[in-house]
Amino acid sequence: MERFERQISLAELGAAGQQKLRSARILVAGAGGLGCPAILYLAAAGAGTIGVADGDRVSVSNLNRQILYGQDDIGRFKASAAARFINERYPDVRVIAYDHPLTVENLPALLPEYDLVIDGTDNFAARYMINDATALFHKPLVYGAVYKLEGQLALFNAHEGSANYRDLYPEMPAPGEIPNCAESGVLGVLPGIIGTMQAAEAIKWITGIGQCLINRVLFYNLKDHSVYETTLSPQAGNRLKQPFTLKVFQETNYEMACATELNVGWKAAIQAAPRTPAIFVDIREPEEMPRWNDSRCLEIPIPHLLRQKDVLMQAETVFLFCQHGLRSQMIAGELRKIWNKVGIYSVKGGIAHPTSPVITRY
């Protein structure tokens, strides 16, 4: 008995298909609800090399859908935990864990090492970034995304001139437009289905089985198992905002451009500030240390914020920060509501974060 006997005996795959899987190098971006089932099925099928990139750690609320993790993994890096799970079961698969998110800085070095990318991320910034990077490096991208009980699936950049995510949604969403999974809730089995379909699409592409979703997008609804399919035409007009050189790609601030959420990291905020006319506001009490002495930064403790409405409304973008990012997140959410201003953000992790300007030089 051989480990792949049952699939090699499938005429469509055969020994030649198995060999293609064995030499395939697949990068899975995001080891969450979509990434977990995709990684599991790719490993079971004997994919030779699987890279797993995710900067998050496992939390208890992940366990309803992120099936590579259990109670004991809480607090561990997802990528490393996923690699350990696969290594224990399938020692013939090489898993490379990247315990950090993909960025415009690290993608250009990583992508040439892989033949295909699976997008299992959970936010628009990462999705546009991965799309643009794979388009730039001519790597096929198996796209999958979910919302509540529905999913989307496609294969982008299959070959020169085939459609990518920009042909579906040319522009990144504006602030406050759409919630992601974390806010909207999801039944665990739905990303299980879509992530498994992503693995299937990757295996089909690598081995040449059937027809992949090239220049097509599939919409799946769990409620009635309905499937809607639409065609997509690759057109230069859709891609006016897509970076066409490595330099432009690396200068694109995806996080800020897709800041549909309240929280923004220090780096993205500081990069965006000169272009957006932005101010930073330290909302802590004056005795809280360290202080950020910078011309871009105002100090307005929480009790005085409402009286400074005029000042804050004048700026196009306002980044609030506190010690650890908790107070600023709450206040940013409140101010957005009462002032009806979407350009108010909270800086993730606050002044104590390793990337804050009192610790890191920009």
Next chain:
Amino acid sequence: MITIKMFGMVAEKAGCSTLELSFEGDTDQLAAWLHSSYPQLKGLKFVLAVNRKIIHDNTRLMQDDEVALLPPFSGG
């Protein structure tokens, strides 16, 4: 008659997933009609597919056309 199919948050906000209506005009006029009939769609991002083909430019609608309103999903 034309048929309108709605997905994701668009269906959720509109409170239905399929509509059939008598409509003459183009997709820009249809979008304007949708926004006035369903003001809750304001601020929602979606693209249109006409007869299962994604369109980004204004398109004339014919009798029996099917239009889908497809919002982006980001969850994973």
